[in-house]
Amino acid sequence: MTRPRDQRWATLRQSLATVAVLVGLGASAADARPTAPLPDLRSDFVRQCAPHMVGRWAHPEAVCSCLHDHAIVMVEDADLREALLRGISENGVPTIETQWVPPSKLAEIGPTFSKIAKPTLQCMFAPAD
Template identity: 75%
Template structure:
């Protein structure tokens, strides 16, 4: 009886694992790739390599801006306008005073991205 129960359990486990392997893996969207896709049209005509500028801006914003709300607002502004922008209503009221210092942090890297994105 115990042997039959063990065999049945093993069969169920094998079936479950094989059906799990057969399911297609769910691919989550790449946030960086989506950012570049949205940002690039705003850079066309302004820069020789718009994808490189957008990638560079994304990477520097992600590295320099520690606060998640400010970083998300900055990335939203860049992807929607092509320039570092933060609307005050995009960040909580308690963090709105940090918008200016955030631009100070990102100013030099942003200029570097726009004029020498390979760096």
């Protein structure tokens, strides 16, 4: 015969085990949910850039993709890279407005254009097959 105290402990252990299983199931179900999709920055850039390239190039999306993948990656500084992305997506040509970069980096604008000149010209005039 089981004593009331033993029954209470057995019931408590069973309840705790049930709670632990439910918590475990809830955590695994939360992990299985799809995460919110992250914005595709490359596609957004091409979408903004391509309308500026229409009429200039036969394949504007290809030019914009090439600029994103080959010219812009040459720019290591995040502020200058963001300014360059903005310039291309707003104007369709590599542009950096001085107000888009911190004053301490204004002197780096010229060298940045020198760095991206060759890949930019290749994207626009001799795209890789």
